[in-house]
Amino acid sequence: MGNSVKKGKVVFADQNKVKSLHLYKAAVGDQCVKMPENRPFNVNEKDLSEQGRKKEKTQVIIQIQEYISSSDVVIFTKTTCENCSKVKSLLDELDVPYLAVEIDKTDPGLILEEELYEYTMETALPNIFVKEKLIGGYDEVIQLSKDGLFQKLLEDKEDKAKEDQYDFDLIVIGGGSGGLAASKEAAKYDKKVLVLDYVTPSPLGTKWGLGGTCVNVGCIPKKLMHQAALLRQALKDSHKYGWQIEDNVQHNWEIMTKSIQNHIHSLNWNYRLSLIENNAEYENGFGEFVEAHKIKSTNSKGRVKYYTAKTFLIATGERPRYLGIPGDKEYCITSDDLFSLPYCPGKTLVVGASYVALECAGFLAGLGLDVTVMVRSILLRGFDQEMANKIGEHMEDHGVKFIKENVPTKIEQIEAGTPGRLKVTSQSADGTKIVEEYNTVLLAIGRDACTRKIGLDIPGVKINEKTGKIPVNDEEQTTVPYIYAIGDVLENKLELTPVAIQAGRLLAQRLYGSSTVKCDYVNVPTTVFTPLEYGACGLSEENAIAKYGEDNIEVYHSFFWPLEWTVPERDSNKCYAKVICHITDNERVVGFHVLSPNAGEITQGFAVAIKCGLTKEQLDYTIGIHPVCAEIFTTLTATKRSGEDVVQGGC
Ligand code: FAD
Ligand code: NAP
Numbered sequence: 001m002g003n004s005v006k007k008g009k010v011v012f013a014d015q016n017k018v019k020s021l022h023l024y025k026a027a028v029g030d031q032c033v034k035m036p037e038n039r040p041f042n043v044n045e046k047d048l049s050e051q052g053r054k055k056e057k058t059q060v061i062i063q064i065q066e067y068i069s070s071s072d073v074v075i076f077t078k079t080t081c082e083n084c085s086k087v088k089s090l091l092d093e094l095d096v097p098y099l100a101v102e103i104d105k106t107d108p109g110l111i112l113e114e115e116l117y118e119y120t121m122e123t124a125l126p127n128i129f130v131k132e133k134l135i136g137g138y139d140e141v142i143q144l145s146k147d148g149l150f151q152k153l154l155e156d157k158e159d160k161a162k163e164d165q166y167d168f169d170l171i172v173i174g175g176g177s178g179g180l181a182a183s184k185e186a187a188k189y190d191k192k193v194l195v196l197d198y199v200t201p202s203p204l205g206t207k208w209g210l211g212g213t214c215v216n217v218g219c220i221p222k223k224l225m226h227q228a229a230l231l232r233q234a235l236k237d238s239h240k241y242g243w244q245i246e247d248n249v250q251h252n253w254e255i256m257t258k259s260i261q262n263h264i265h266s267l268n269w270n271y272r273l274s275l276i277e278n279n280a281e282y283e284n285g286f287g288e289f290v291e292a293h294k295i296k297s298t299n300s301k302g303r304v305k306y307y308t309a310k311t312f313l314i315a316t317g318e319r320p321r322y323l324g325i326p327g328d329k330e331y332c333i334t335s336d337d338l339f340s341l342p343y344c345p346g347k348t349l350v351v352g353a354s355y356v357a358l359e360c361a362g363f364l365a366g367l368g369l370d371v372t373v374m375v376r377s378i379l380l381r382g383f384d385q386e387m388a389n390k391i392g393e394h395m396e397d398h399g400v401k402f403i404k405e406n407v408p409t410k411i412e413q414i415e416a417g418t419p420g421r422l423k424v425t426s427q428s429a430d431g432t433k434i435v436e437e438y439n440t441v442l443l444a445i446g447r448d449a450c451t452r453k454i455g456l457d458i459p460g461v462k463i464n465e466k467t468g469k470i471p472v473n474d475e476e477q478t479t480v481p482y483i484y485a486i487g488d489v490l491e492n493k494l495e496l497t498p499v500a501i502q503a504g505r506l507l508a509q510r511l512y513g514s515s516t517v518k519c520d521y522v523n524v525p526t527t528v529f530t531p532l533e534y535g536a537c538g539l540s541e542e543n544a545i546a547k548y549g550e551d552n553i554e555v556y557h558s559f560f561w562p563l564e565w566t567v568p569e570r571d572s573n574k575c576y577a578k579v580i581c582h583i584t585d586n587e588r589v590v591g592f593h594v595l596s597p598n599a600g601e602i603t604q605g606f607a608v609a610i611k612c613g614l615t616k617e618q619l620d621y622t623i624g625i626h627p628v629c630a631e632i633f634t635t636l637t638a639t640k641r642s643g644e645d646v647v648q649g650g651c
Contacts, residue, residue, distance in 0.1 A: 237565075
């Protein structure tokens, strides 16, 4: 058939190719729905042996693959399906030649339909393939055409890679924050780019779409659930502002989760669109090296493809760690499961005491749940400990319980359910045992780099055997010169979305443009979205003392009380601002810390100033904005050394 297939030509299954098959009557209905469940074959097939059936299925799969590769645009349709007709009309309007496989006019249509479902996991017709890639169905094609992107899919990029005898210039393994940023940027330089993204389901079976951790199971759902919790606080505050809201307002977990997941699905689709827009190819396959310049891509159905490239980028991120104790994988959830949990988790034990643990504990408690955090050692290791402890105190004031210096040793199920009941046995450093019942146990004990199952030893990429992290030079180059790595897989780098994105973009600009700019991992601002947010940039007080010596730093600080909180009379002097200055370097600001509502918004601006070499004098010369929380940084006078009282009456 090849590309000579004429516009709109309808083909029927080649009887010669399927002549060994029994002829089945396809159940042709006046609708587009495919069979989502794995139905047994119908009565006409009863007489077939198991072996014969398998053979038939294989032949039909081959047939489907032949159709898909026989034209640039292939649509699987039914003559009676309205959406199918609309898509065909649209392609006619766009003057795009396509091959239409009319399933209801095809023998054996029923098996073809079943196998097509297995192949695409799309529950409705039409299914549209462009250049052998599944684009989706009716909605996707209409949207692509509205965005003017359908034609773009068909454009052929000058294939320089092939001149080098590789399929691609760049293959990116991992379509998360870093991988997507790098692929889009590289494609802008007219490079032939393939990005592979594959989500291995969590032990409880949770999986998600394109975009990686941040969009699906990280920053985005986390911040939105944090917002849901802040709204409860706002409802409480509203009484004093005159809102007559009933005290027993209820929260509905399912509605929140559904709304957030809907938003995420739209983002998944936008990622796909932006790859198309930038002319980067995407495949939903698990990538692993099989030769120095060759990878294998395996999709969820076990279908395998091989691709070669001149350059590779590892951006496979991390996945949550498990405790390795009885019952952990069977009964515990992680952040990978939490954000799409179909039921309210109820009384929850959060194990761990860093970013993920405290943020999740914070919003769960904010939503009104009974939450306990089990801390092995300290809160927020690596962060300024004065700030970390203030966060802990604020969470405790707002009802979060902490079990310190304890680790779980066994998780047992008392009762299955949504949620069920779990018995948790834990042990403290001195050997004391605690047994307690919870509905849900959320493990947030760190994350492991996805680097051990991708054949990195084949090209010879070295990883840190203990942590699985990839060491790179300051150009994100691994021990193999044509293989780079970015994002959470990197050793000794910050695990943050904007860091992965920046590193990916700059890498592509260096590889394919004339840029020499490297990613600067110093003074990266960050925010912990606990109920009282914590923003930080630069050194913690401990690290500043260790680096410059106590006598060489000046710490300016103050408590403050956001105006908005004075009327509801809550959390007086819980907010706190601190800047750490290097005395002998013109009191340059080397550490910035704030506990405040909207701490992320505040910190972002000051981070720019710090990047520009902000000094204490410049802070003092800056006129504040009144009445906002951030103005405190323009009026800091008390030093820690002075021992002056820094409690404030309100801003
Ligand atoms: P990822 O985004 O994890 O992407 C890697 C992708 O590669 C994934 O889709 C993965 O499934 C895929 N993959 C893995 N192996 C293969 C393979 N062999 N073949 C194909 N695909 C593969 N950061 C912030 O800046 N702000 C926040 O507020 C924030 N909140 C967070 C909250 C939580 C709960 C978590 C867990 C993380 C949070 N982070 C936050 C961190 C942020 O999500 C990560 O730093 C960021 O996603 C890292 O990007 P990446 O590209 O390195 O990896
Ligand atoms: P993490 O920073 O590695 O912290 C792991 C936590 O789990 C620590 O408190 C650790 O305690 C504890 N822990 C480890 N093993 C344990 C065990 N066996 N039993 C009990 N406790 C144990 O991991 P994370 O919180 O998952 O965060 C991962 C990364 O994601 C972070 O580095 C961060 O960059 C990123 N992230 C960013 C944001 C944000 O920007 N707002 C939010 C979430 C995540 P010890 O201190 O005793 O080791």
